[in-house]
Amino acid sequence: MEVLYSSTRNSDKKITASQAILKGLAEDGGLFVPDHIPSLTCSMRDLADKSYQETAYEVMKLFLTDFTQAELKKCIERAYDSKFDTDVIAPIVEAEGTYYLELFHGATIAFKDMALSILPHLMITSAKKNHVENEIVILTATSGDTGKAALAGFADVEGTKIIVFYPKNGVSPIQEKQMVTQKGANTFVVGIHGNFDDAQAGVKELFSDKELAQELADAGLQFSSANSINIGRLVPQVVYYVYAYAKLLKEDKLSDGERMNVVVPTGNFGNILAAFYAKQMGVPIGKLICASNENKVLYDFFTTGRYDRNREFVLTSSPSMDILISSNLERLLYRVAGEDAEQNAALMESLARTGAYEITEQMREQLVDFYGNYASEKETANRISSMYENTGYVLDTHTAVASAVYQKYVEDTKDKTVTVIASTASPFKFTRNVMNAIDGKYDTMSDFELVDKLSAISNVDVPTAVAQLKTAPVVHDHVCDKTEMKAIVKHFLGVDA
Numbered sequence: 141m142e143v144l145y146s147s148t149r150n151s152d153k154k155i156t157a158s159q160a161i162l163k164g165l166a167e168d169g170g171l172f173v174p175d176h177i178p179s180l181t182c183s184m185r186d187l188a189d190k191s192y193q194e195t196a197y198e199v200m201k202l203f204l205t206d207f208t209q210a211e212l213k214k215c216i217e218r219a220y221d222s223k224f225d226t227d228v229i230a231p232i233v234e235a236e237g238t239y240y241l242e243l244f245h246g247a248t249i250a251f252k253d254m255a256l257s258i259l260p261h262l263m264i265t266s267a268k269k270n271h272v273e274n275e276i277v278i279l280t281a282t283s284g285d286t287g288k289a290a291l292a293g294f295a296d297v298e299g300t301k302i303i304v305f306y307p308k309n310g311v312s313p314i315q316e317k318q319m320v321t322q323k324g325a326n327t328f329v330v331g332i333h334g335n336f337d338d339a340q341a342g343v344k345e346l347f348s349d350k351e352l353a354q355e356l357a358d359a360g361l362q363f364s365s366a367n368s369i370n371i372g373r374l375v376p377q378v379v380y381y382v383y384a385y386a387k388l389l390k391e392d393k394l395s396d397g398e399r400m401n402v403v404v405p406t407g408n409f410g411n412i413l414a415a416f417y418a419k420q421m422g423v424p425i426g427k428l429i430c431a432s433n434e435n436k437v438l439y440d441f442f443t444t445g446r447y448d449r450n451r452e453f454v455l456t457s458s459p460s461m462d463i464l465i466s467s468n469l470e471r472l473l474y475r476v477a478g479e480d481a482e483q484n485a486a487l488m489e490s491l492a493r494t495g496a497y498e499i500t501e502q503m504r505e506q507l508v509d510f511y512g513n514y515a516s517e518k519e520t521a522n523r524i525s526s527m528y529e530n531t532g533y534v535l536d537t538h539t540a541v542a543s544a545v546y547q548k549y550v551e552d553t554k555d556k557t558v559t560v561i562a563s564t565a566s567p568f569k570f571t572r573n574v575m576n577a578i579d580g581k582y583d584t585m586s587d588f589e590l591v592d593k594l595s596a597i598s599n600v601d602v603p604t605a606v607a608q609l610k611t612a613p614v615v616h617d618h619v620c621d622k623t624e625m626k627a628i629v630k631h632f633l634g635v636d637a
């Protein structure tokens with residue numbers, strides 16, 4: 141059955157999956173959502189014997205119904221190949237009786253690679269299918285990980301250019317180095333004076349700038365997005381929840397139909413929304429545990445029904461979760477509002493105007509599968525050190541937030557359901573904070589000394605992505621104010637004449 145996509149703010153107009161991928165964001169500022177969540181057509185038992193690539197095909201074909209089998213399989217093959225340092229793509233590691241789904245074995249050692257290694261292929265296939273002659277300009281705001289993963293995915297991809305904005309003082313040194321050393325004549329990286337929300341707001345504004353869109357069109361260009369607002373990011377993320385369940389079933393860690401809880405360290409709400417979609421597709425998922433850092437706007441939302449971004453923005457050791465406006469939450473709201481675009485649009489209008497909104501009691505009742513909690517900086521650091529002491533396994537700061545929240549959940553509920561924690565980054569990406577958590581004595585070491593030390597104490601080889609950074613030259617040094625974003629984009633694209 142065909143799946144069509146419409147905006148969360150107006151469900152009248154429906155478009156195909158490939159059109160939604162090309163557009164990224166709807167013209168009314170809403171996000172594209174599927175008109176229904178398809179059910180899996182393969183049993184979990186049958187999926188248990190499939191490879192990651194085969195599982196990806198079984199899941200993605202149900203959402204991307206206007207892609208041919210050959211098109212989709214080609215995209216999958218090109219994405220999940222030797223860029224990943226393991227054939228299984230997303231290995232599961234057991235520690236303290238819980239399963240860590242390691243989503244960081246791709247080119248940039250964070251979970252964004254799971255979707256961004258395939259998005260460029262989905263995008264150029266979509267362009268061909270829709271006879272788009274324009275060059276596609278990917279415009280992206282990043283809290284650190286999306287930027288590098290998108291740059292790596294789109295670098296030198298014919299028919300595309302990519303522009304990335306990141307908060308100049310809001311990413312880790314390794315994250316920044318990864319971005320500013322990105323090769324590829326079609327890549328452009330800019331630090332902005334502001335935080336991630338500023339970058340994201342600026343990008344959204346450029347997307348809805350009709351005058352700019354016309355100027356680009358005249359020059360044979362059009363924008364698209366690699367942010368998790370693009371449905372082409374979300375669909376590939378559903379895959380690994382299906383895969384994780386199937387693998388645990390195969391290894392007899394789960395029995396047929398038994399429930400599995402999922403814990404996700406959350407920022408923009410894309411990853412956990414993918415888990416929600418997996419549940420809707422029929423994967424026996426129990427609770428969806430949403431873990432926040434000290435920017436605990438989602439915890440407050442799940443406990444009170446009120447979303448309120450009017451608070452101080454905290455820079456934490458898990459910068460990819462330093463977000464006060466979780467864009468993808470809008471997709472969940474739309475669903476729990478009974479796919480009522482008008483009601484959703486009113487909430488978003490309130491968010492834009494006052495920075496807050498409150499959902500109805502009816503909507504809240506539909507969020508029973510979600511549990512929200514948060515971890516302080518201290519709890520996060522303690523979690524890294526206690527895990528290391530107990531098992532020798534080293535968690536990154538984001539995964540440690542999730543692990544700490546999971547402990548709180550078990551304490552609160554005594555729920556012993558089999559649990560998978562989404563492990564979203566390699567500890568080598570946040571080395572200083574990770575090593576400081578393990579022992580304060582490491583703080584005097586340089587970033588690259590710390591990397592070698594981490595490798596020694598964890599018995600894990602330094603990932604290639606980090607080893608290469610030591611010698612990589614800096615090729616991007618642009619910095620601008622948030623008010624200058626439009627001018628710098630036009631300049632880069634050569635439409636400022």
Ligand SMILES: *Cc1c(COP(=O)(O)O)cnc(C)c1O
Nearest residue numbers: 285407408409410411460564565
């Ligand atoms: C992006 C990111 C997150 C947050 O994921 P969302 O889909 O934005 O909720 C968590 N951890 C890491 C390491 C990330 O890069």
